[in-house]
Amino acid sequence: MSNLTGTPTRSSVGGRRADYSTAAGGFPVRLHVQSLLRKTPSSLKSPEKIMKHDEMGIVSAPERKLVKQLRASNTRFSAADSTLAVNGKNKKLTDDWESKKLDLVAGGRLLQDGLVYRQNISVRSFEIGGDRKMSFGALLNHLQDTALNQGIITGLLVDGFGSTREMSRNNLIWVVSTLHVVVDRYPTWTEVVEVDTWMYASGKNGLGRDWIFRDSKTGETLANATSVYVMMNRETRKLSKIAKEMRDELEPYVMDCERPIINKDGRKIQKLDVSAADQRCTGLSPGWKDMDINQHVSNVKYIDWILESVPHSLMERYDLNAMTLEYKKECDMDSVLQSLSKRVSEGSTDSFSASKVVEFDHLLRLENGREILRGRTVWKLRDTNNRVNSYIY
Amino acid sequence: MSNLTGTPTRSSVGGRRADYSTAAGGFPVRLHVQSLLRKTPSSLKSPEKIMKHDEMGIVSAPERKLVKQLRASNTRFSAADSTLAVNGKNKKLTDDWESKKLDLVAGGRLLQDGLVYRQNISVRSFEIGGDRKMSFGALLNHLQDTALNQGIITGLLVDGFGSTREMSRNNLIWVVSTLHVVVDRYPTWTEVVEVDTWMYASGKNGLGRDWIFRDSKTGETLANATSVYVMMNRETRKLSKIAKEMRDELEPYVMDCERPIINKDGRKIQKLDVSAADQRCTGLSPGWKDMDINQHVSNVKYIDWILESVPHSLMERYDLNAMTLEYKKECDMDSVLQSLSKRVSEGSTDSFSASKVVEFDHLLRLENGREILRGRTVWKLRDTNNRVNSYIY
Numbered sequence: 001m002s003n004l005t006g007t008p009t010r011s012s013v014g015g016r017r018a019d020y021s022t023a024a025g026g027f028p029v030r031l032h033v034q035s036l037l038r039k040t041p042s043s044l045k046s047p048e049k050i051m052k053h054d055e056m057g058i059v060s061a062p063e064r065k066l067v068k069q070l071r072a073s074n075t076r077f078s079a080a081d082s083t084l085a086v087n088g089k090n091k092k093l094t095d096d097w098e099s100k101k102l103d104l105v106a107g108g109r110l111l112q113d114g115l116v117y118r119q120n121i122s123v124r125s126f127e128i129g130g131d132r133k134m135s136f137g138a139l140l141n142h143l144q145d146t147a148l149n150q151g152i153i154t155g156l157l158v159d160g161f162g163s164t165r166e167m168s169r170n171n172l173i174w175v176v177s178t179l180h181v182v183v184d185r186y187p188t189w190t191e192v193v194e195v196d197t198w199m200y201a202s203g204k205n206g207l208g209r210d211w212i213f214r215d216s217k218t219g220e221t222l223a224n225a226t227s228v229y230v231m232m233n234r235e236t237r238k239l240s241k242i243a244k245e246m247r248d249e250l251e252p253y254v255m256d257c258e259r260p261i262i263n264k265d266g267r268k269i270q271k272l273d274v275s276a277a278d279q280r281c282t283g284l285s286p287g288w289k290d291m292d293i294n295q296h297v298s299n300v301k302y303i304d305w306i307l308e309s310v311p312h313s314l315m316e317r318y319d320l321n322a323m324t325l326e327y328k329k330e331c332d333m334d335s336v337l338q339s340l341s342k343r344v345s346e347g348s349t350d351s352f353s354a355s356k357v358v359e360f361d362h363l364l365r366l367e368n369g370r371e372i373l374r375g376r377t378v379w380k381l382r383d384t385n386n387r388v389n390s391y392i393y
Numbered sequence: 394m395s396n397l398t399g400t401p402t403r404s405s406v407g408g409r410r411a412d413y414s415t416a417a418g419g420f421p422v423r424l425h426v427q428s429l430l431r432k433t434p435s436s437l438k439s440p441e442k443i444m445k446h447d448e449m450g451i452v453s454a455p456e457r458k459l460v461k462q463l464r465a466s467n468t469r470f471s472a473a474d475s476t477l478a479v480n481g482k483n484k485k486l487t488d489d490w491e492s493k494k495l496d497l498v499a500g501g502r503l504l505q506d507g508l509v510y511r512q513n514i515s516v517r518s519f520e521i522g523g524d525r526k527m528s529f530g531a532l533l534n535h536l537q538d539t540a541l542n543q544g545i546i547t548g549l550l551v552d553g554f555g556s557t558r559e560m561s562r563n564n565l566i567w568v569v570s571t572l573h574v575v576v577d578r579y580p581t582w583t584e585v586v587e588v589d590t591w592m593y594a595s596g597k598n599g600l601g602r603d604w605i606f607r608d609s610k611t612g613e614t615l616a617n618a619t620s621v622y623v624m625m626n627r628e629t630r631k632l633s634k635i636a637k638e639m640r641d642e643l644e645p646y647v648m649d650c651e652r653p654i655i656n657k658d659g660r661k662i663q664k665l666d667v668s669a670a671d672q673r674c675t676g677l678s679p680g681w682k683d684m685d686i687n688q689h690v691s692n693v694k695y696i697d698w699i700l701e702s703v704p705h706s707l708m709e710r711y712d713l714n715a716m717t718l719e720y721k722k723e724c725d726m727d728s729v730l731q732s733l734s735k736r737v738s739e740g741s742t743d744s745f746s747a748s749k750v751v752e753f754d755h756l757l758r759l760e761n762g763r764e765i766l767r768g769r770t771v772w773k774l775r776d777t778n779n780r781v782n783s784y785i786y
Contacts, residue, residue, distance in 0.1 A: 125541045126534035141519035
């Protein structure tokens with residue numbers, strides 16, 4: 001399925017090289033965390049005016065900031081009416097700032113002063129694999145979708161490219177730099193999953209977004225994900241610094257948290273030595289449906305290609321437990337790629353039976369050798385007893 | 394996304410050849426329509442007992458039949474509790490046969506004495522193409538999904554392969570023979586679509602399933618679809634006649650309608666003359682994620698392959714308005730295919746501008762020449778004025 005994210009590319013800002021991939025689903029900025037979080041809102045209006053809306057239908061950042069301060073931290077907050085999210089129209093925000101939970105058709109609502117977006121998703125028949133469980137690709141689709149829905153429900157997202165108003169005026173889009181996903185248990189067909197997502201400042205050069213997937217009945221954590229985004233000019237494909245207007249725009253939506261939900265894997269992903277690769281798929285080309293809105297290859301397609309290079313004998317008995325991706329360069333409709341993988345945990349790719357955990361390093365590259373993406377996957381031996389039950393319901 | 398349907402194959406019953414594709418999403422039977430619809434239910438229980446459930450949690454077919462007769466035709470009917478569909482557990486049917494509308498998480502409910510299944514779907518970001526509209530493949534996913542959901546909510550579907558209890562005991566699965574889809578307008582991102590689906594007897598050799606996709610606000614018809622299914626033995630891959638037990642099982646769920654929602658295109662799809670093909674994609678191979686539960690290529694993948702052979706210059710300015718498919722033979726993980734297409738409407742594939750409607754014939758075949766699928770697509774010139782608006786919301 002085509003989607004809005006994708007478009008890994010490489011460009012430079014101030015002489016530095018940075019790695020990233022476009023993503024309509026993220027709302028991160030290249031900003032200075034401390035200055036952002038400690039900034040005193042200026043030109044605040046009277047409390048009455050806080051409940052009003054500007055002519056474009058969005059409460060200004062300083063107003064939102066004040067509302068955040070005024071509200072008790074445990075008060076639920078609804079910043080959009082159902083028309084807003086259902087129609088995708090950028091209509092006025094609702095006057096109801098109280099704890100009224102407005103479950104939209106998509107099932108989304110805001111929590112914790114509007115900083116956390118929560119949505120229930122039901123695992124559909126077209127999202128599952130042969131084992132009746134949600135596929136990894138389907139899970140990634142929901143990372144993007146819930147991020148975009150938060151942007152719609154809050155009114156932060158104002159164009160179809162996932163940009164804020166100021167970003168759109170400056171022709172800027174979001175790009176993914178890294179993505180890290182850990183799946184403890186894949187939900188099964190018809191299971192209902194509760195997804196929480198929020199944004200936070202991440203270092204000097206970007207902003208992060210985290211997700212938690214939970215069993216909606218038991219609260220059991222099913223999966224966590226962390227992504228770091230930066231901003232890019234849509235035309236020049238160069239990274240961009242964040243102007244004050246954008247900082248102000250984003251500030252009310254940024255969580256004050258110190259670190260992502262998934263701790264960084266300390267081990268750097270080395271560039272895979274091509275001659276040492278265990279597995280290799282060549283001649284990979286995107287189809288027209290793999291293109292995103294900018295006519296670049298979508299994020300999810302990259303993951304398909306990575307998984308194609310993993311031995312089928314592994315997939316039959318192991319579940320994908322974790323994936324770390326570092327985007328290096330974009331590719332387009334005419335690109336022809338190779339997907340290489342190498343087992344980095346002990347043992348050979350022919351004998352997995354002795355190992356409970358198997359790790360691979362991955363490389364997607366153009367046929368001319370240029371690096372597109374580096375990745376690492378961790379696979380865990382499947383509990384076959386559980387699996388049998390999932391076939392009968 | 395992997396899914397449960399797919400698996401086109403060819404087998405024989407009583408010396409006849411029949412064309413089909415496996416589909417967990419359909420509940421059709423090879424039966425004699427008139428005998429089925431006129432049959433008098435036998436061994437009916439008292440009205441009190443009708444509200445009880447058998448030990449397997451399914452009200453027997455004659456009981457359901459009687460309930461149908463007893464209820465006024467305009468009474469809304471709810472045959473499942475939310476636990477049933479949410480968990481996919483085959484639990485007891487609810488005692489509440491009244492007009493209580495039980496919207497499940499998936500948004501589904503039964504109407505018209507339980508014969509019609511209705512579900513609202515919200516178009517998600519991962520279901521749209523570059524034009525912000527639901528892709529054709531996503532629409533097909535929902536054909537399968539709503540069909541399966543009807544099976545779950547009614548309790549007719551008892552195993553993960555989409556079979557009824559009797560079918561499962563006899564190792565039988567559903568296979569798609571033909572599929573016909575007409576799309577008047579593709580819904581856009583975040584739009585809510587109301588889907589109705591029902592089953593009916595179709596000729597001597599199968600049963601049909603129809604779908605209507607409507608704008609949930611205006612009631613405008615967005616798309617119609619019709620599919621014909623037959624039954625196949627999972628092991629021998631041969632078509633199977635329907636035993637009385639299965640007929641009884643299915644009867645309460647079969648609509649008494651004379652013809653499908655889409656009138657058959659009278660023009661037979663000719664086998665495409667390979668040497669005359671305008672467009673050709675070769676070396677097409679399914680990936681592991683294109684496999685269904687039976688390790689056969691999924692239906693949706695076939696459609697991807699067909700669309701890959703349509704000129705990109707056409708897709709940029711035309712919308713896919715209709716598709717007719719006739720499944721001929723199954724293929725599997727090791728198959729290597731060719732996708733061929735030929736413009737059958739006037740004009741050449743290089744100059745579409747003069748035509749408001751363009752038609753193609755399609756052929757998917759193995760490299761050894763064996764036919765997998767025949768198809769026809771109809772494309773309509775896009776209204777570019779409408780398109781511009783859909784980019785801003």
